[in-house]
Amino acid sequence: MEPVLEVKDLNISLKEGCNTYKAVENVSFSIGKGQTLGIIGESGSGKSLTCMAILGLLPADVWDYDAEIVLNGKSLPFRDNKAMRGYRGTDIALIMQNPMSAFNPVMTIKRHFEETLAAHKNWNKNQIKAAALEMLSQMRIKNPETVYNSYPFQCSGGMLQRIMIALAVIMEPSVLIADEPTTALDLTVQFEIIKLINQMRKKYNTSVVIVSHDLNVIAGIADEIAVMYSGFIVEQAPAEEVLNSPLHPYTAGLFRSRPSYSKERLSEISGQPLSLKQRNSMCMFSERCPLKGEGCSNFEMLAHKVSDDHFVRCCAKEMTKTSA
Amino acid sequence: MNIEKGRCLGLVGESGCGKSTLGRMISGMERPDTGSVLLDGLDIYNKPSREIRALRREIQIVFQDSMASVDPRMNADAIISEPLINFYGLKGQCLDDRVSELLDMVCLPDGDKTKYPFQFSGGQLQRVCIARALASEPSFIVLDEPLSSLDVSVQAQILNLLSDVKKATDVSYLLISHDLEAVYYLSDSICVMYAGMVMESIEDIGDFYKLKHPYSLKLLSLRGKCGADSTDIENVSDSEDRIKGCPYYSRCPKHSEQCKNALPSLEKIEEGHYIRCYNY
Numbered sequence: 240m241e242p243v244l245e246v247k248d249l250n251i252s253l254k255e256g257c258n259t260y261k262a263v264e265n266v267s268f269s270i271g272k273g274q275t276l277g278i279i280g281e282s283g284s285g286k287s288l289t290c291m292a293i294l295g296l297l298p299a300d301v302w303d304y305d306a307e308i309v310l311n312g313k314s315l316p317f318r319d320n321k322a323m324r325g326y327r328g329t330d331i332a333l334i335m336q337n338p339m340s341a342f343n344p345v346m347t348i349k350r351h352f353e354e355t356l357a358a359h360k361n362w363n364k365n366q367i368k369a370a371a372l373e374m375l376s377q378m379r380i381k382n383p384e385t386v387y388n389s390y391p392f393q394c395s396g397g398m399l400q401r402i403m404i405a406l407a408v409i410m411e412p413s414v415l416i417a418d419e420p421t422t423a424l425d426l427t428v429q430f431e432i433i434k435l436i437n438q439m440r441k442k443y444n445t446s447v448v449i450v451s452h453d454l455n456v457i458a459g460i461a462d463e464i465a466v467m468y469s470g471f472i473v474e475q476a477p478a479e480e481v482l483n484s485p486l487h488p489y490t491a492g493l494f495r496s497r498p499s500y501s502k503e504r505l506s507e508i509s510g511q512p513l514s515l516k517q518r519n520s521m522c523m524f525s526e527r528c529p530l531k532g533e534g535c536s537n538f539e540m541l542a543h544k545v546s547d548d549h550f551v552r553c554c555a556k557e558m559t560k561t562s563a
Numbered sequence: 564m565n566i567e568k569g570r571c572l573g574l575v576g577e578s579g580c581g582k583s584t585l586g587r588m589i590s591g592m593e594r595p596d597t598g599s600v601l602l603d604g605l606d607i608y609n610k611p612s613r614e615i616r617a618l619r620r621e622i623q624i625v626f627q628d629s630m631a632s633v634d635p636r637m638n639a640d641a642i643i644s645e646p647l648i649n650f651y652g653l654k655g656q657c658l659d660d661r662v663s664e665l666l667d668m669v670c671l672p673d674g675d676k677t678k679y680p681f682q683f684s685g686g687q688l689q690r691v692c693i694a695r696a697l698a699s700e701p702s703f704i705v706l707d708e709p710l711s712s713l714d715v716s717v718q719a720q721i722l723n724l725l726s727d728v729k730k731a732t733d734v735s736y737l738l739i740s741h742d743l744e745a746v747y748y749l750s751d752s753i754c755v756m757y758a759g760m761v762m763e764s765i766e767d768i769g770d771f772y773k774l775k776h777p778y779s780l781k782l783l784s785l786r787g788k789c790g791a792d793s794t795d796i797e798n799v800s801d802s803e804d805r806i807k808g809c810p811y812y813s814r815c816p817k818h819s820e821q822c823k824n825a826l827p828s829l830e831k832i833e834e835g836h837y838i839r840c841y842n843y
Contacts, residue, residue, distance in 0.1 A: 281714035282684050396578070422711075425577040426741040430785055452714045496719035498748035500771070504726075505748065507719040511687070 241312075242269035243446045244293070244331075244414045249306035251288050251297070251470075253515060259303060260515040263288050263470045264540070266306075270414070270463075273440060275447040277461030277478065279454065279493070283512060284467040286450045290416050293448075294331055295323040311413060329359050332407035334436075336419040338399035342391035348402055349387050355406055374405040378435060397428035401435065408439045415440070417449045421456055429453075433460055454497060458482055463548075466490045469512050469523035471540050476549035486551045488530045522554065530555040564754055564764065568702070571729060571736035573750030573768075575743060575782060581759040582739045586705045589737060590624045591615055602703065620650045623696035627708035629688040633680050639666070639691050640676040646698040665694040669724060686717035693721070697728065706738045710745055722748055743782060747771060752835075755779045758810035766835030773836060775843040777815045809840070817842040 251263035263285040270276050280286045291297050292304055295317035308315040310330060316322040327333075335341040342351060352371040356362055362370070368387070375383035378401040391399060400420065407415060417436060421429040437460055440447050451457050457464060457478075464481040466474045466489065474487040485491045492508040510527040522528070525535035534554040542550045566572045576582050587593040589600055591607050599606045607618050626632040633642050643662045647653045653661060663673050669690035680688055689709060696704055706725070710718045726749055729736060740746050746753060747768060754764040755776060763776040774783060809815070809822040821841050829839045 281716055282686065426782065426785055427577050454715060493715055496716050498719070498722065498744040500744055500747050502748065502768075505719040505723055507723055508716045509720075 241271070242309075243272050243274075243311060244448075245269040245307075245309040246289075246293065247307040247309070249289060249292060249304070249308075251285070251292055251302055251304040254301060254303050261470060261518060262302075262515055263292070263304075266467075266470075266472055268465055268472070268475065270446040270448065272413075272446060273444040274463065275437075275440060275449060275461045277457035277464045278448065278450045278467055279452060279457050279464060280467030281452060281512060283469075283514075285470040286467055287418055289467075290333070290418050290448065290450060292317065293414075293416065294327055294333060295320065324358075328355060328412070329410045330412055331414045331416060332410065332412040334400075334403055334407050334415065334417040334420045337423045338396055338403050339391070339423070341403060342399060344391055347388055347390055348394075351402075351406060352387070352409070356409065359410055370409060371405070374409050375402065377439075378402070378405045379431075396424055397431065400424060400428070400432050404432070404435055404439065408443060408445065411443050412445060415445045415447045417447060419451055420449065421451065421453065429456065430459075436460065454494065466493070469518065471523060471552055473524065473540075473552045474550070476545075480549055486545060486549075487524075487553050488528050488555065489524050492527075492529070524553075528555075564761070566703070566735050566737060566752075568735055569729065569733040570751040571738055571749050573746035573753040574737060574739045574756060575741060575746055575753065576756035577741065579758075580756045582756055583707055585756075586624065586707045586737060586739050589703075590622045590705045591618060592624075620646075620699045621701050622703045622705070623699060623701040624705040624707060625689070625692050625696050625709045627711055629685060629692045629712060630680060632692055633688065633695075635680050638677055638679050639671075639683075642680075642691055643694050643698055646695060650699045661698075665698055668697065668728070669694045670720065686713045686721070689713055689717075689721065690724075693724070697732075700732070701734060703735045703737070706736055706740075708739055708741070710740060710742060718745065725749060741782075755782070760810065760839060761829060761837070762811070762840070763838045764829075764836075770836060773833075775832075776838055776840050777817050777843070778811050781814075 247267050249263055249266040250261065252259040252261045266289055268276060278286050278289070288297065292306065293308055297304060308317055310326070315326065353364065353367055356367045371387060372383045375386060380386050380398065380401060386394065386398065394402065420436065421432050424432060433456055436447060439445065449457065449460060461478045464476065464478050465472045466481065466487065468489050474481065474485065474490050481490060485494060489508070495506045496508060498505055508527050513523055513526070520537060520539060522535040522538040522540060525531050528535065532555055538554040540552045542552050544550045564572060574582050574585065584593060588595050594608055600608060602618065602621060607615060640662055643665055644658055647658055647661055662676065666673060666675060671687060671690050683691065689712065710721060713721060722745060725736070728734060736749070738746060738749055750768055752766045752768060753771065755762045755778060757778050763774060763779050765771065765774065774780065808824050808826055812818050812822050815822065819842055827839050827841050829837050831837050
């Protein structure tokens, strides 16, 4: 299948004075039409940076980055802010983490829709209103007319997140990036939002990149899962495979550390991820790894293919594979 | 509700249901209109404010948003020292040692003392907040959604940490959370709140599977499986219709006429199990 979005060798580094620190290294992935890629990882692992890089939203004076990003067969001019404007919102849309701060507090929902649509389409206010109301009722908002004329502070977090999805999908983008769309929301609301994103994906055949640290969210929606750790995708495979037989010790540890209605002591992944400045040529996870061996200290995080669509960056796995 | 020494009460419910307000009332930050909060048998609101101040040492709180609960211009050392200076008058080497000890308790390196909040990740800062709460050696800690801003691997560490601290110091917790699995792990009893009311409470967490209230069941069914494929998406509106009866009426799958007209009372249905519902 022809991929809709393809990211090849994305490298991002932080510029600080005359030093640079690598934050994201060799991230490559592709998403087919209507597919969902879930990215799991802890804070600081580079999930959000990856998303922002795709949208060309990283300020060039702080971040130095290089990649080839291909959207629908065309290379994205992510360095050119002006050219990127034509893509943002129309081809790639973003759903942000905190709906409360993503809206302009002094603009009504109506103005938000008008602003977005006026930038990309030559519609008059009535057309915009009709489209917006239609979209809002698809988001299962009972009284779209009232909501349309209200200010962000008059809406609850769950409702704002629905409005944000409406704003994102109203241009029928080919890629929807959802950066922790449910983190700021209630449990009961979280799943409604996931269901809505999934419904919109099916309806418009949109490809979705969903970023989260909540395993339940990712497990419910993703076709493929990429696990990020310290700037690397350490394991990537179809969702079923990652969830049922995780190979990387980090992935496995992550699943074990979830409480699951038992009083038994949780098995935790001890320690903390390396900070940007501590990263060196050894395996990023080796300090916390239960399978740490001799090979880890000069392991260059090479990808090891387990099968056609499953790879792991771990030397312990490589060893077991070669000896087997 | 009452919480015994060295035990943890889990308080579950969605935002706006009054969990945090309850937590704030218990910790002495919000005066209740009626009713009272007793700590070791003493009403914490029926006292001169000077004594309430002393009580702050006994009751500490850990907030959800760690970044908003610290002064951005104070470093970790200053944040953790503050209660030590205020309540114990520690200074010099003593103070320094105690801060190191507390940092070690929450698994942060000693070098983090000089760091400012913006230099920490959410999880690390939450540890600083926990260290600050532990600094005054309280007998009771209100944990207001302490996990929701943290990563999964860090959540496990914090949960284990909280559980260790509870065993070591005999402190009592009120754990406010919407994560039922975490509540089950840490708590000894559980309370389900909805729209400002306790809907169901169970005194022994071992009876967890006896939860019966339709709302509790809904919460239970959500965890563990996300069910993105189902299409039964709830409608939201900007104003809920206020009715005299049960506040869960409009969302309840088991609602009847009775629920609409009168609010059910919190009934005891078996030893240590209370429920507010007609049709459980």
